Amino acid sequence: MSKFKAICLLMILTVLLSGCWSKRELNELAIVVGLGIDKLDNEFEITVQVVDPSEISSKQPSTGRSPVITYHSKGKTVFEAIRKMTTVTARKLYFAHLQIVVLGDELAKEGMNEPLDLISRDHEFRNDFDVIVAHDATADEVLNVLTPIEKVPANKMLNSLKTSEKTWGTTQSIKIDELINTLNDKEKSVVMSAIEIQGDKNIGEEQTNVKRSKSSTLLKYAGLAVFKEDKLIGLLTEEESRSLGFLRDKIENTIEIIACPKGGTLSTEITHSKTKIKGKFEKGVPKINVLIDIDQNVGEVECHIDLTKEKSIKYVSKKTEELIKKRIEETIHTVQQNYRVDIFGFGEVLHRTNPKEWKKIKKDWLTVFQELPVKVEVHVNTQGTGTMENSLVNKPKGE
Template sequence: MAKFKAICLLMILTLLLSGCWSKRELNELAIVVGLGIDKVDNEFEITVQVVDPSEISSKQPSSGRSPVITYQSKGATVFEAIRKMTTVTARKLYFSHLQIVVLGDELAKEGISEPLDLISRDHEFRNDFDVIVAHDATAEEVLNVLTPIEKVPANKMLNSLKTSEKTWGTTQSIKIDELINTLNNKETSIVMSAIEILGDKNVGMEQMNVKRSKSPVQLKYTGLAVFKEDKLIGLLTEDESRSLGFIKDKIESTIEILACPKGGTLSTEITHSKTKIKGEFKNGAPKINVVIDVNQNVGEVECNIDLTKEKSIKYVNKKTEELIKKRIEETIKTVQQNYRVDVFGFGAALHRKNPKEWKKIKKEWLTIFQELPVKVEVHVNTQGLGTMENSLVNKSKGE
């Protein structure tokens, strides 16, 4: 009797177990890896980059087709445009593998809050994709460019973004949740990596762009785009973008080129950088201190300098400090005078230091920011000289 009861109980429990009622087979989905948003004639134009699985599979020979397909659709809202796209796609769009979102240049100038609303709240979108802005191009044009090595252009854009951020410092990755939080934060303004198309945009759509040893059309990151509230207002140069990276403690590694005492140049590799931003109020007036500690190695020597001597290392340290400090001070001045928005997070530092004093200046912060005194200190320590202490160039000349 007990055995019979146990069997009945198990049968009842099986009715309560969830099944795969909501499953979706791979051959029923169109996997979206890149999403572009443009504004055209008061409508949103959406471009999706969809993977062709058979063309990127390592187990199947290529048929010569493009590894990705792009689809476009327009609508009064982003949501409507995506739904209308089902009239041209053979499968339902699947956004859980989205790698990157590209915002068109014109859209960014008009404002990005509205089009970002759907992708930040829709359950089909995860929050781990990056957002970038197209420079002098539409998002559609960027997503239509085929890229070598990386068959999927969205992967190329993401990998270039990450690699440049880690080894050069002129780009900054920003996820959708961080972007939304910054938009809602009145203390700090948005910066976003900008990408441009080098070459003929129409040629970039053709297979010939990936069948040559040198691609005639390439996608290149070109510094950081500056926003005021949710509108694009300008673009920082590479040097300014790197300086911003130092201030925001985003630099993992980069290169500095110094002038040697007797002519020629010496290159160093920044291996570590740590920044502390300290805000303070003096008699109610705000000021900022930026302290940056840097470790570096000597990377390349094209001059006559004896690196075995302590005074030479001190010279290298001093020149690196002066170079980084000067560039950062120039960048701060440029942003204060030309863009007049706090992209550095100085307001947040003042808020943390003294919330009561910050509350008094909060409403006038952008006006105060333009004249804000900022003191920059850079401390550099050279740790490694490479496998050679002095220049091979000078040795070959008999010096």
């Protein structure tokens, strides 16, 4: 057989092998950007947020329709519920562009292992979307809220999650694969950002919500939710969430407010933070040392302090050190006493330091964790004072 014939045959064969079975035109797809999972009377309730592309497009004039549509369906399993949804959707649901998965409050309290199985198993789902938990609301309610500026609420949720993680530090993004890994990991517990609805839930569904300059209903991140295994057990406050951020070395940028010597306050902007956690066993007793290196700039001065003097800068650094150290120690204490789960990953550190000793305490690690001595050391370096030196407050009046 000539080479040409062979090539022709191969080409024909490939066509037969695959065909156009997976072909789908863009205008035959319903692009799912948000997925909500709730539990209601032993049934899963699934909510999907689908974009209406022609409403999102900047070119065509808006026809007044909502930019996203949410569909609901119930089923004994998540898979069943999703397939059932085809009876109400106009097009095939396409999950590859899923941005965010919202778990309902009730579901999270009862355990999230079951519904997570499908979304990590199905090939149509990618593994790069974030998972968050709804606080005091169902996932359905969260996904129904229309958001201003970002026409797609799922994008809004993802963006504020990331922006707030970067510049404030009370949220932490967790991707599905990381979540699954942590759930399998006995040494570390899951924390997940919690979102809440501010304002009237019913108005949030209306388009009027985005037609006014001051939206009456907004989605807001409330802090970090703590899980014991796969069950939600509590919510960290903002302060505690940020301390956790420091401990997990996730803080990129945040601010601190300290008191001035002669009254008033001074805010500093933390520009860089590096956390090192070291573990050791002393005669079989585990110990943790936390060392945090922080660079900061003076951000806002509302008191009398002469920043041109080195003494003042040292004061600022020292005060910040004390503040952060105190808060972190308090957070560790609260978690050890109230939640009794290792969300900091201390177990992992100890395991890495001394696997032999770790095996001995591994079984009752959570009991050990409650009494674990943790030494926190914070080094703060104040680098700059911004574009001006002394505050306007400093100037004597009448001059």
